[in-house]
Amino acid sequence: MTTRDGFGRLLVVSAHAADFVWRAAGYIAVVTAAFGEAHVVCLSYGEHGESPGAWKQPGMTLDRVKEIRRAEAEAAGQVLGASMHFLDQGDYPLPDNEELVLELADLMRELQPGVILTHARVDPYNYDHPRAADLTLRARMVAQAQGRPSAHPVLGAPPVFRFEPHQPEMCEFRPDVLIDITPVFDLKQQAMAAMGSQEHLVRYYQDLAERRGVQARRNGGPAEIRYAEAYQRVFPQVSGVLA
Numbered sequence: 001m002t003t004r005d006g007f008g009r010l011l012v013v014s015a016h017a018a019d020f021v022w023r024a025a026g027y028i029a030v031v032t033a034a035f036g037e038a039h040v041v042c043l044s045y046g047e048h049g050e051s052p053g054a055w056k057q058p059g060m061t062l063d064r065v066k067e068i069r070r071a072e073a074e075a076a077g078q079v080l081g082a083s084m085h086f087l088d089q090g091d092y093p094l095p096d097n098e099e100l101v102l103e104l105a106d107l108m109r110e111l112q113p114g115v116i117l118t119h120a121r122v123d124p125y126n127y128d129h130p131r132a133a134d135l136t137l138r139a140r141m142v143a144q145a146q147g148r149p150s151a152h153p154v155l156g157a158p159p160v161f162r163f164e165p166h167q168p169e170m171c172e173f174r175p176d177v178l179i180d181i182t183p184v185f186d187l188k189q190q191a192m193a194a195m196g197s198q199e200h201l202v203r204y205y206q207d208l209a210e211r212r213g214v215q216a217r218r219n220g221g222p223a224e225i226r227y228a229e230a231y232q233r234v235f236p237q238v239s240g241v242l243a
């Protein structure tokens with residue numbers, strides 16, 4: 001589960017095809033650059049609600065939008081060195097059902113992630129995002145259950161982090177960790193550039209990374225930090241020292 005550099009296998013659960021890019025591409029690249037393994041699960045393609053660029057093209061169909069979004073996410077995943085998993089559950093609304101929880105739980109058991117990333121607990125603008133987070137935590141619980149039959153071993157207790165939502169102050173998001181993504185920021189930019197259906201967000205997330213970088217330095221990080229991503233813990237950190 002852990003590489004020689006200490007980076008475990010990372011699992012990112014994304015409600016839509018591009019959420020992982022805006023919010024966690026930097027950390028995904030940090031992990032893979034250190035020879036860690038990163039898996040991204042897209043619960044949907046964001047075909048209805050998060051593909052405005054694709055829908056502006058004449059004669060567009062739902063299937064075609066899904067193809068475009070899948071290709072964009074695959075291109076971003078390739079840039080970041082991540083393995084992509086598409087569950088095609090539909091969006092706006094993302095469904096909530098037991099079958100999806102069980103499918104996600106089985107995938108967690110198969111992949112045995114050391115760390116899980118997902119959405120914020122609340123988002124009054126986008127109910128698919130907290131639903132994805134809720135599905136993730138429920139799947140983690142099921143994957144830990146000794147009595148739940150599976151072809152794979154039970155899951156341990158990987159820490160779960162929430163990546164930064166679009167309007168954090170509206171989503172009960174307060175950063176617990178600022179990750180330095182300066183060395184891999186070029187890869188994040190390339191991944192963002194692959195999301196042609198939402199190109200209006202690229203500048204926004206470049207600016208956000210720069211602001212979080214300033215805050216990382218202000219909070220005691222090295223002066224070399226230029227870009228950062230913010231994360232919020234779900235569970236307490238286990239450590240021998242306070243640091």
Ligand SMILES: [Zn+2]
Pocket residue numbers: 015016019046050129
């Ligand atoms: Zn989304």
